[in-house]
Amino acid sequence: MTQKLLNTIAEHPSLVKYIDMPLQHASAPVLKRMKRGASGDIFLRLIERVRRTIPGVAIRTSMIVGFPGETAEDFETLCQFVQAAQFDRMGVFTYSDEDSSRSFHLDGKVDGRTIHNRKRRLLAIQRKISKARNKKLVGQEVSILVEGPSKETDLLWEGRMPTQAPEIDGVTLINDYEGAEPRTGEMRRLRITEAHDYDVLGTLLPPVESSFDAAALMRTNGLVSISAGV
DSSP states (O other): OOHHHHHHHHHOTTSOSEEEOOOBOOOHHHHHHTTOOOOHHHHHHHHHHHHHHSTTOEEEEEEEEOOTTOOHHHHHHHHHHHHHHOOSEEEEEEOOOOTTSGGGGOSOOOOHHHHHHHHHHHHHHHHHHHHHHHHTTTTOEEEEEEEEEOSSOTTOEEEEOTTOOTTTSOOEEEEEESSSOOOTTOEEEEEEEEEOSSOEEEEEOOOOOOSSOHHHHHHTTOOEEOOSOO
16 A cells, blocks of 8 residues: 555545445454454554544454464454454454365365354454544444335434445434435434444434535445455
8 A cells, every 4th residue: 555545545635534444353363364464463554544534534454263273362463453453343253164265275274153253353453443433433423324214223314434435334324314304315413422342323413514525435345445465
């Protein structure tokens, strides 16, 4: 990930401040077996540089637990890394053997129960991080794309902040509005009033005329996905 790319994202308002970097793991031995290289310390320096360059950026990653050869020590390294990195969003996947993959022939396979327990623990760590980061948003006003009535209940509407990717991240729930009723596809400001593990909830503010079609950008998912290479 070059500094020029980060500067470009920071300098252009039309680019969503959201970076998806699938790091997969943080233990150097596991990353080596994955043929990925690097280490948690290298990744932390990269994350610090991203946040320093792009204020307000949301960083998402994905991790794999139970890769062949992953020891209890390797997993502890991963947990400590996730705690230090404080990702905005994180997905956790469990390793499963595929006879067409190179990892199929590796030794040191991890049993299924251990893999399941490791996934639960890592998700629990991230859940606390996510809720703490969402709590910091309470009281703030943010721009959202109104997507329509909530899929969960007719009492709420649903939208997304620029830092919430569709389908994989949490959502912004609307339980009240000021001014005009919400309309699907419009951009509105919202005052965040509650924080949950992955979602936030708030009051939609009166619409403001704007010549910039930010909604079109968010509908096309103007997100940046970065490989784990550094």
